[in-house]
Amino acid sequence: MPAPTQQKIIIEEIKEGVIVLKGGDLRGVLMASSINFSLKSIDEQDALILKYQSFLNSLDFPIQILMNSRHLSIDEYLASIEQKKKEQANELLRIQISEYLDFIKNLVQVGNIMDQSFFVVVPLARVESKEGNVIEKLGLFQKKDNQKTKNFDELKTQLWQRLEYVAAGLAGLGIKSAPLNTEEIIQLFYRLYNMGTKTVPTAPTKE
Numbered sequence: 001m002p003a004p005t006q007q008k009i010i011i012e013e014i015k016e017g018v019i020v021l022k023g024g025d026l027r028g029v030l031m032a033s034s035i036n037f038s039l040k041s042i043d044e045q046d047a048l049i050l051k052y053q054s055f056l057n058s059l060d061f062p063i064q065i066l067m068n069s070r071h072l073s074i075d076e077y078l079a080s081i082e083q084k085k086k087e088q089a090n091e092l093l094r095i096q097i098s099e100y101l102d103f104i105k106n107l108v109q110v111g112n113i114m115d116q117s118f119f120v121v122v123p124l125a126r127v128e129s130k131e132g133n134v135i136e137k138l139g140l141f142q143k144k145d146n147q148k149t150k151n152f153d154e155l156k157t158q159l160w161q162r163l164e165y166v167a168a169g170l171a172g173l174g175i176k177s178a179p180l181n182t183e184e185i186i187q188l189f190y191r192l193y194n195m196g197t198k199t200v201p202t203a204p205t206k207e
Helices: 042-058 075-087 091-111 134-138 145-171 182-193
Strands: 011-015 018-021 026-032 064-071 114-124 177-179
Touching: 011 182, 018 145, 026 145, 026 182, 042 145, 064 182, 075 091, 114 145, 145 177
Parallel strands: none
Antiparallel strands: 011 018, 018 026, 026 114, 026 177, 064 114
């Protein structure tokens, strides 16, 4: 019997904007804007490449760049336009709205328009030693809630310092970024594992 999906996901929990993996490692996620590289001049492109190279060389930890592409869904927008058409008393305007709706629907179908989102995943790995990892020694996963909370806060602070450093580096490239909170991270993973689902659950945990 195949293992359930939950066993294949290495996430222990998501809280306070932090992904806690089953092994104890932490992850933070930045949502980033994009720049149209092809519209830049040759000199601007060269300058961006050098800045990006310098940014990567300045990192003493790995990062993961994630691009999520989805077919653009405008169902809610079309429904709102359809409602306005029904409320419109002017026959000529109703006809124009119908033509506009047909145009938009055809544009999305023929153009295969995609909605792209960009994310940067920043890790904080657990520290290991020959006698066991430091997180276990500190009691991060012990039953004492106060000690667990204290050590989580310390690790979260270190992770946040990395997130701020990466965000500053991206800003130097003209890329705006912001960390995802708990609910936004849950929504991101839900969309990744349920590509055809339109509704997204809200976070079951408290910030």
